[in-house]
């Protein structure tokens with residue numbers, strides 16, 4: 001029986017940026033990978049000039065367009081189970097923290113957490129995830145939809161585990177301070193350094209001490225799939241993005257490797273100086289289909 005992974009993300013693009021290598025890794029292994037995205041990203045920027053009028057302040061069609069971007073990105077990652085929380089358009093992109101769009105009654109930031117969690121419990125009842133990935137309490141970088149995705153995902157996991165259908169292990173995306181430092185040094189003397197002016201990893205709001213990291217997923221062999229997925233999100237990620245600088249000479253390590261803290265469940269066996277797991281299912285007894293009863297055919 002395939003192992004079962006659920007990812008809960010806020011906008012179309014987050015899945016590829018933060019967990020694209022991980023998704024491609026487990027999809028390539030034949031495991032069941034389910035993505036739930038909580039909004040359509042209606043309030044996003046538009047870096048494709050000919051699509052500028054789709055913006056929220058104009059035709060307000062960006063959300064629909066980003067559905068197609070998301071499906072193309074997931075196809076590049078080999079992931080076919082792509083869902084929107086409560087159905088496409090149920091919750092609207094809230095915009096960056098502090099903007100008036102946060103108060104839109106349809107915004108995800110305005111959502112009732114238990115009501116939104118109930119939609120996710122329905123997905124868990126169907127897919128029975130053994131592992132769930134989402135954001136930490138700060139939504140990794142403080143975007144309201146990321147914070148809300150954390151709250152909804154954790155509430156849904158609590159409700160689903162009470163029914164016996166919730167994930168055994170819950171991971172939050174993270175970046176080790178050592179990797180941030182290495183990124184700063186790798187780009188220090190490059191033209192167009194994406195981290196120009198940043199002195200230390202401590203200057204980033206999202207570094208995690210290496211000894212608090214639980215898992216390191218190395219999918220450098222699927223680096224190209226992650227880059228193709230990023231390219232699918234063209235309205236959000238311009239060709240000049242620092243993410244593609246990462247995908248250059250320095251990128252295979254930074255782009256094809258993703259890190260996690262363990263928010264719930266037992267840490268499995270790992271390796272290296274910090275004992276990092278190399279598999280998110282480490283320590284989970286993968287249930288095999290019960291052998292057919294003799295004579296039951």
Ligand SMILES: CC(=O)N[C@H]1[C@@H](O[C@@H]2[C@H](O)[C@H](O)[C@@H](O)[C@H](O)[C@H]2O)O[C@H](CO)[C@@H](O)[C@@H]1O
Nearest residue numbers: 011013041042043044045093094095096143
């Ligand atoms: C990766 C991510 O969460 N992207 C979000 C985010 O995008 C930022 C936003 O457009 C901001 O105005 C830009 O300056 C910044 O560079 C972007 O990362 O917020 C958007 C609006 O909520 C959201 O649509 C997008 O997916």
Ligand SMILES: [Zn+2]
Nearest residue numbers: 010011014143
């Ligand atoms: Zn996002």
